[in-house]
Amino acid sequence: MLNRPQSILDRSMNLFADIRTLVLSSLNDMQTAGTLPADLDFANVAVEPPRDALHGDMATNAAMVLAKPARANPRAIAEGLAELLIADDRIISADVAGPGFLNLRLSPELWQNVIPVAVTAGADFGRSSMGAGLKVNVEYVSANPTGPLHVGHTRGAVFGDALASLLDFAGYNVTREYYINDGGAQVDVLARSAYLRYLEANGQQVEFVDGTYPGDYLVDVGVALKEKYGDSLVDKPESEWLADLRLFATEQMMDLIRADLDLLGIKMDSFFSEKSLYGTGLIEGAINDLDAKGLIYEGVLEPPKGKEPDDWEPREQTLFKSTEHGDDVDRPVKKSDGSWTYFAPDIAYHFDKVQRGFDQLIDIFGADHGGYVKRMKAAVSALSEGAVPLDIKLTQLVKLYKDGEPFKMSKRAGTFVTLRDVVDQVGPDVTRFVMLTRKNDAPLDFDFAKVQEQSKDNPVFYVQYAHARINSVLRKADELGVSAQTGDLSSLTHDGEMTLIKKLAEWPRLLELAAKHNEPHRVAFYLYELAGDLHALWNMGKEAHEVRFLQDDTTITGQKLAMISAVKATLAAGLGILGVTPIDEMR
RNA sequence: GCACCCGUAGCUCAGCUGGAUAGAGCGCUGCCCUCCGAAGGCAGAGGUCUCGCGUUCGAAUCGCGACGGGUGCACCA
Structure with a gap:
């Protein structure tokens, strides 16, 4: 692109x-x-x-x-x-x-001139060179590979994907990346849970105790394991199967997650495995880099304030002096037994991003990861010597409702509503649009009934309807043998028309602002306003017949068709960024 | 206790990083509507932008301090 x-x-x-x-x-x-x-x-x-x-x-x-x-x-x-x-x-x-x-x-001509520009550019209208080809890495989703994606992931996925598209549209060279947390203890839990399903597939009665994943989605993995290993792993000690099952189950879960993302039309450019950092010297390399900058030391942290943890005792460990880069306290990179903390591979991963030559990094986290923002920024600041900015966007919780009642169940996962549950209910377009009608740092209410309503207070419908309306007029015009013409547009001077045209002219500017602030929701709000202006003009046509799009005079009709074609192009451009398919016909 | 986010109309939220008389949808009130072109239109009421101080030509926006809500504060990932 x-x-x-x-x-x-x-x-x-x-x-x-x-x-x-x-x-x-x-x-x-x-x-x-x-x-x-x-x-x-x-x-x-x-x-x-x-x-x-x-x-x-x-x-x-x-x-x-x-x-x-x-x-x-x-x-x-x-x-x-x-x-x-x-x-x-x-x-x-x-x-x-x-x-x-x-x-x-x-002068009106100046405004009207936006029409041929939009019509010619089509869905590329507003594309900017603001980003000047700078390399940006947008990391999002990055859910643990231990199960299907849930609603919270969905919001991060949609937000990250729309932001990536927005930046691409604004002229950045964007890489969409997923960090696979396949190195930690949660993958052991996954492997043990998969083993239980494997035993089950071999006819045993099993019990999912605390600390295992009970979700149905592992049943298939158990069956697949039986196909692969027969009954050869039954009654074997964990040490004989854990490593193999970690690998096997993680791959299965990543396939599941990729399929989930696919439902929303999300395609990552790159998957980065945490595991690949271990035993390859990459973690050591990153920590050495910090050490060379005088930011690594052995020390003892203060106990956490105000929490009074009963099992806390002072311990000497390897610490990163993140306070020199804006953090509140220094952070451990090694446990007292000498093994890495989870933070160490995160540092190495971001070091790798810096070394891959990205000019900017963006991480999308769930709001529950708010506590890591400062330390990650400190790490990147230290590793890149302030050269590579890291912006971290937190997506707030999604509250689900059905007809005004809180909604929590999931058939597949047992404990949470999955991405698939949501998309199956309302479709990918509605899911995406609704998730983008709020700032990322504001909580979002998602009511299954409301988002499918066909009325003005449903922005998805309202914007789609505008696109379909234009299409229906263009179809009708086509039957009449009239088409858009962009040469002379001087007849487009009615107030309603000028309002619409001026709104069109705002699009390139708005796009750049949205990209500058990493705020795709601005695109969604803009589209709603643009659709509103179009519907308003349409409604004026009931009284003021001269603003109806199809007139007896084919020259004037041609000009109006050019105008609504420009609106259609802008809607298509904006919806394209949000990852929503513009529809041609309401059913 | 500390950090981060939030506080704007009855409700749900925008407000273009400091601009002019603070906006939209829902809800409420009152009119109108069978339209090339169904899933509505127009108008009205509704605000101490949580509060206080400060910065300046100018503050919902920036700073400090309260108050209220959310999230997070491990050798977990």
Whole structure:
């Protein structure tokens, strides 16, 4: 997806960026003319949609931002700037308002011009070169390979995947990665549980005591084990089968997880195994690197405060001086018996990411991992000497409801609702969209009945419906032998049309902001608003027949079809990022 | 006890990282609707942005301190 037709990239998609460029060059002219001092930082100069449409099309805060450093009256700067801007034929009016806002009104042609750009680009409309090909690693899901994915994983999976797509769309070179926690004690538990299912397959009665996984999903593994080993492992001591079963069961679980991800259309670029870090010198290498930086020492930690653990006693162990990189306390990398803590392979894994040459790292964790954020950031900061930023996004809990009642059961897993349960109920598109209609750090209520409702308060339906509506009009137009034409668009001047067109023009800017902040939910909210503007225009057509899309005059119809085609392209682009299929027809 | 996240309309949530009179959906109230083009439309009421101090031309947004809610605080992964 890196080689895009130049013609698309060359055309300016972002009208707000264009006008900002104009503002900046005018400010430069003022410097040349001596109206403004030479040494000014324009980084904070913004060109934005105004909060109130009555104020104009765009507003810039340039005068207010520069007033202090330039030691000048903001309104005076604004007036000087207005004079220069108005000379550009794209600007119809430039009015100073309030404390020094400069409200700009743009020519309708300029707005209308977004239509051919969107129509030509199609689902690539808004694609940006902002990321400049920087290599970003997005690590997400990374669930223990001990069972099927559950709802909590689902949110992380959807969020990570949409974020990866968003960054790709914004011009980053993205790698989607899954870290397989196949090195620790939980895999022993898995192997023992699989062994019980194996015994069961061999006709024995077994009991799942505490510390084993009772879920049905291991039944098949037991059967597969019987096929492979017959009864040769029955009554054998653990030491004879544990290693083999760890491997076997982990592979089976990863197949299960891959199948779960597949249900949501998620394809990882890379799976990284924790196990591969052991016995290969990679952990030692990473710790040595920290040691060489003077960040490893032998010491004794203070007891945890406020918890009064009864079994706590001071012990000397190998510690990482994470406090030098912003953590609250130093963290152990080795246990007192000399073996690695779980943190050590995590350090090695992130060291490996740094060494693979990524410019940025992003980890998606569940909210219950909030406690690891600081230490992971400290590790990456130390290992990369501050060169590689690590952003960690925590996804909050998902609360499931059915008709307003909390919903907790799962047939397959016994104790939790699986990803498959959810997708089977509502489908991948609804699952994905709903999970993205909230900021990642806000809890999410997911009501099975509500998300399938066909009404305005269901954003999934509302956005899909807009896409289908456009499609239905285009189909009808096709039957009438009329098609979109993007040459002259001067008939599109109605308020409702201009509102819609201006919303379209915001898309490239919004996309870049969403990518900059790693917030895919902004795309979902934008699509809802865009769909709302389209539906509003449609409804206006009941009264004002001149805004209906299909008119007797085929020239005018062609222009309107171009407009809704542009909306369709934008919806497709946005839904594509969210990983939701735009539908052509409501059933 | 400490750290992180959150606190915006009756409810569920946005609010573009400091801008103008704080928005949407639901719910409520009142009108309208059988439409190329079903799964609705328009309007209205509803706010001390938890509270207090501070930073400045300007704060829901930034800082500090309270208060309230969530999560986490091991040699577990």
